[in-house]
Amino acid sequence: MIASVIAVEGGYVNHPADPGGETNMGITKQVAVANGYVGPMRTLPRGVAESIYYARYLVAPGYAALISIDAAVTEELFDTSVNMGASRPSAWFQRSTNALCGTTLTIDGRLGPGSIAAYQSCQAKLGAAPLCVATLGILDAWQSGEYARLIGANPKLQVFQKGWIANRIGNVDRRKCATVKA
The missing domain is CATH 1.20.141.10 (Chitosanase, subunit A, domain 1)
Incomplete structure (x- = not known):
């Protein structure tokens, strides 16, 4: 990773x-x-x-505790945190868990035991692989939106857009989700 x-x-x-x-x-x-x-x-x-x-x-940011639960989602969170800080992807993970699973996690941008337990519960409910694929898609969507917001606020960043999209969006192979076990 x-x-x-x-x-x-x-x-x-x-x-x-x-x-x-x-x-x-x-x-x-x-x-x-x-x-x-x-x-x-x-x-x-x-x-x-x-x-x-x-x-x-x-x-x-608490991602190490998620590796054994869902390595693909951990890889996405890690990569995104390197690119734009950990609080954003952590909050997006919490939002996606709430949206996909009906949980009520507080969106605080910190991945703690409560967020991980909610995700594990969601894996049991939806299936580990389908949840992984859906979570990666939602995280990529949030990240794409954040790039658009950043460029809108600072047009000089436009020079990085092509690389961000090529290297950061969809960069975690969804086939890795097939190896995730609940």
Whole structure:
């Protein structure tokens, strides 16, 4: 999962239209510094990037607890959190669980035990694979809408739209849902 994101993110970039500024392997300078990195972004070691991805975008938002329950949805949440922060995809996960399952999760953008238990209950109700496919579709729809909103608010971001759509929407293979067990 982490290797896939690093492959999409690529190496060092300092694009003038990117509000994140300098990045390497998708890690912004601000995030690298906040995680103790003091060197130049051009030479950010892969191991440091992997550690940041694991701690900040998999464990901190609660996604690590979801891996054994639905690895495909976890991959989507992780990838989206790298691209736009964890609170958005976490809230979208909660909204999709409520919409698909009739649950009443509080939309707080934090994936905790209640959100995971509600999703597991929904797997038992709808079937793990169908829920996985539906959840991925809803998450992609929310993400597409967020890209449109971001570009509307900051037209300079239009330069990234093609890459966002090509690499971030529909990027988790739905066939992975067939391996999900309730």
